[in-house]
Amino acid sequence: MKSRKEALRTAKKIFAASMVGGRLDEGAVKKVVAKLASSRPRGYQEVADAYWRLVRLELERNRAVVQSAVALDDATKSRLDADLKKKYGPQISTEFTVVPELLGGMKIRVGSDVWDGSVKNRLERLSEKFN
16 A cells, blocks of 8 residues: 555646646546556555545636625626636636625635625624624
């Protein structure tokens, strides 16, 4: 069985080979997964887990989720999309969802970055100050 460090090192090498022009190549990912599944080298499960984590993190880094209390108009969506592309690059894809529990405002998540300008969050922070 491969050590965890060795599996992570191998996964990082495979992940780097899956990148084409600075972007994750879907075809390369499929080939890697198929090769690991068919050959099942020693410690392949640890390598596959580490590789999948790297792929998932890369995909999340290139995806923005915008949650708002009400549906946003097209002009606002376009402006937000343009601002996010300006900050994170043209590869970012934006997903808009309505979450009435936010009460107002919006919450934006890109990878591990989160901007929470919702009324719900402000009320929670305010209640913490008085408790």
